[in-house]
Amino acid sequence: MSREKRRALSRKEAFFGLHFDLHPTEKDTELGADLIEEMVEKLLCEVKPDYVQYDCKGHPGYTGYPTKIGWSSPGIKKDSLMIWRKITRRHGVALFIHYSGLWDEAAVKHHPEWARVDACGRRDDKIASFFGPYADELVIPQLKEVIDLYDVDGAWIDGDSWAAKLDWCEEARKEFKKLTGVKEIPEKLSDPYWEEWMEFQRRKYLEYVKRYVNAVHKYKPEFEIAVNWLYTTFAPLPIEVPVDFLSGDVTPESTVDALRFEARYLSSTGMPWDLMTWGFTRGKGRQRVFKPVVQLMQEAAIVISQGGGFSIYYQPTRSGWIDCWMIRTMAEVARFCRARQEVSQGTKTVPQVALLLSSTEYFIKLNRAGRLFGPLGGVYDSIQGLLHALLELHYSVDILAEHHIRERVKEYPLIIVPEWEVLDEGTIKLLVNYVKEGGSLLLIGARTASIFRDYLGVEFIGDSVEEVAYIRSHDVLGWLGGLWQDVKPISAKCIEVRFPSIDTRKGAKCAATINELGKGLIGAVYGPLGSTYYHLHVPALRNFLGNIVKRLFKPIVEISGPPCVDVILRCKEKKLLIHLVNVSGKQTSPNYAVVDFIPPVNSLTLSIELPEKPKSIYLIPDKKILPSEWRNGKLLVTIQQLDIHAVVVVEP
Numbered sequence: 001m002s003r004e005k006r007r008a009l010s011r012k013e014a015f016f017g018l019h020f021d022l023h024p025t026e027k028d029t030e031l032g033a034d035l036i037e038e039m040v041e042k043l044l045c046e047v048k049p050d051y052v053q054y055d056c057k058g059h060p061g062y063t064g065y066p067t068k069i070g071w072s073s074p075g076i077k078k079d080s081l082m083i084w085r086k087i088t089r090r091h092g093v094a095l096f097i098h099y100s101g102l103w104d105e106a107a108v109k110h111h112p113e114w115a116r117v118d119a120c121g122r123r124d125d126k127i128a129s130f131f132g133p134y135a136d137e138l139v140i141p142q143l144k145e146v147i148d149l150y151d152v153d154g155a156w157i158d159g160d161s162w163a164a165k166l167d168w169c170e171e172a173r174k175e176f177k178k179l180t181g182v183k184e185i186p187e188k189l190s191d192p193y194w195e196e197w198m199e200f201q202r203r204k205y206l207e208y209v210k211r212y213v214n215a216v217h218k219y220k221p222e223f224e225i226a227v228n229w230l231y232t233t234f235a236p237l238p239i240e241v242p243v244d245f246l247s248g249d250v251t252p253e254s255t256v257d258a259l260r261f262e263a264r265y266l267s268s269t270g271m272p273w274d275l276m277t278w279g280f281t282r283g284k285g286r287q288r289v290f291k292p293v294v295q296l297m298q299e300a301a302i303v304i305s306q307g308g309g310f311s312i313y314y315q316p317t318r319s320g321w322i323d324c325w326m327i328r329t330m331a332e333v334a335r336f337c338r339a340r341q342e343v344s345q346g347t348k349t350v351p352q353v354a355l356l357l358s359s360t361e362y363f364i365k366l367n368r369a370g371r372l373f374g375p376l377g378g379v380y381d382s383i384q385g386l387l388h389a390l391l392e393l394h395y396s397v398d399i400l401a402e403h404h405i406r407e408r409v410k411e412y413p414l415i416i417v418p419e420w421e422v423l424d425e426g427t428i429k430l431l432v433n434y435v436k437e438g439g440s441l442l443l444i445g446a447r448t449a450s451i452f453r454d455y456l457g458v459e460f461i462g463d464s465v466e467e468v469a470y471i472r473s474h475d476v477l478g479w480l481g482g483l484w485q486d487v488k489p490i491s492a493k494c495i496e497v498r499f500p501s502i503d504t505r506k507g508a509k510c511a512a513t514i515n516e517l518g519k520g521l522i523g524a525v526y527g528p529l530g531s532t533y534y535h536l537h538v539p540a541l542r543n544f545l546g547n548i549v550k551r552l553f554k555p556i557v558e559i560s561g562p563p564c565v566d567v568i569l570r571c572k573e574k575k576l577l578i579h580l581v582n583v584s585g586k587q588t589s590p591n592y593a594v595v596d597f598i599p600p601v602n603s604l605t606l607s608i609e610l611p612e613k614p615k616s617i618y619l620i621p622d623k624k625i626l627p628s629e630w631r632n633g634k635l636l637v638t639i640q641q642l643d644i645h646a647v648v649v650v651e652p
Helices: 037-047 080-090 105-110 134-150 170-180 194-219 255-266 293-304 324-338 359-369 381-392 402-411 425-436 446-451 529-536 539-550
Strands: 016-020 051-057 094-100 115-117 123-128 154-158 224-227 246-250 273-278 280-282 288-290 309-314 353-357 397-401 414-417 440-444 458-467 470-473 476-479 482-489 493-499 509-517 520-525 557-560 565-572 575-582 601-609 616-620 628-631 634-642 645-651
Touching: 016 324, 037 080, 037 324, 051 080, 080 094, 080 134, 094 134, 105 123, 134 194, 170 194, 194 224, 194 359, 246 255, 255 273, 255 293, 255 381, 255 397, 273 293, 293 309, 293 324, 293 575, 293 645, 309 324, 353 381, 353 402, 359 402, 381 397, 381 529, 381 539, 397 402, 402 425, 414 425, 425 440, 425 509, 425 520, 440 446, 446 458, 446 482, 446 520, 458 509, 470 539, 476 539, 482 493, 482 509, 493 539, 520 539, 529 539, 557 565, 575 601, 575 634, 616 634, 634 645
Parallel strands: 016 051, 016 309, 051 094, 094 154, 154 224, 246 273, 273 309, 353 397, 353 414, 414 440, 440 520
Antiparallel strands: 115 123, 280 288, 458 482, 470 476, 470 493, 493 509, 509 520, 557 601, 565 575, 575 645, 601 634, 616 645, 628 634
């Protein structure tokens, strides 16, 4: 089928896309002036995206198209959406719009009564209220208008969930009083009913989203909507609002590590999803610098190896021009992704290690900060630190929230609970039963261990306290100071110790234990291993964790290679797919904002548990047959060189 006749894919079917936004303002003078059909043709022919998301309305609240409902930027020279719609339709490419939701400065300027109100009664100059008529009088009519004018396929709603703020408007006050019977509305954390006020606000926000999503679906059922960062780690809730896909744009600092975390969470939601990386980043002085192709390929590999869709975000010139160098970059990254699409898209995880995300504690901390949704600095340090260490140890890891683990607990041979202070009571009972029935559970942190103290086979000695601590791994000491719990093993076995100084002759205390519980094993590290690793990335701490995990779990795939290789186990059509991602040289510092060389990894050896000799084993993207040896239920495979990303395909 020729590309001109190709059917536009739904977002569920899509794999690679592009995003362009401009956030039009009242000061623009040349929107669309340089946008020509030939440029769009060139881009679509060379890059071949499944969809394009183009600018419609940004945070300033002005549209980049001539609206009759809201406020158009006075700088419109050409109708850019009309040109993009014409050419994307010709090429069978879906067209989505970038549309800013509650962050709408023009709306609250023209309609102050639409603005959210703070605790002191002041109206916001940027953020609209989700209690008022904003959705019914602007968002819904404007989305319908765009559908009528351009027949767009969907919307990526930005500046909504993560921009939503607590609202003390009169409507909110009245409804909360009616529901609870309270006379005084809480205004700060220490006030009575603060938790109830926070939950009430979140519920009303989700009702607001549901209202506009349902209204637009009714108007055009095939119209697809995502709310940027809703139902991700920024808002780890069970999915209730009928959005069509999940999505988020990962800000450009330390993008690889951010994508490693976000992709694993989204992969566990059961929804179609994609992640967007910025084609540019910011240096130490906030200067905009553009990412080389290899850096974008490395970021893409993280996402597609988890089965998700990938997109790149650029901003055209204010006049709408997209230069040839940018098109060439996008095209190279697109070819990289397409070469791996068959063994990436539509795959499922092979459960190995699950890291538990406590939605319960996350929202408690959001409540303390007075935030409806994330991001929230520091709250995920432990889980991300453990993720990095486990990936460097070559374990295949998934991230599951409490509501995910309830349905899938029996799938995982090892579940690890990071340094959470609070878990839902149902989750605690679920995990205890999981161990009793044969599972392996590892707890990290003094307070996390305290939650399960009745099952650890140890006696807690006093309260947890801040202490200096060093652990020894491979004859190298690693600093692991922080909050520690002293314990005395009873039925448990002490498997690792810590020292109060660099003198390992004296003062040793138990650092980690393993206890038999029913048919399974429950282990604990009584100090801040995850959060410390996140901030230091000391190899001794990683090896310390590895020594413990080895006692609890044996993976399907073991790899002999450097710690910069991530291993991701997926499956599709009975094929075992071993994704290998080389994260060496990844960008981590604003002083080194971009990466133009990723050192290859040489001579990787894989040992794969396989009860029967496979039909074939080869490497994607080249479909190169790999030298291998199978005996006694193990398949040994050698890979001479890994550049950025490759997939070992094992066909039964």
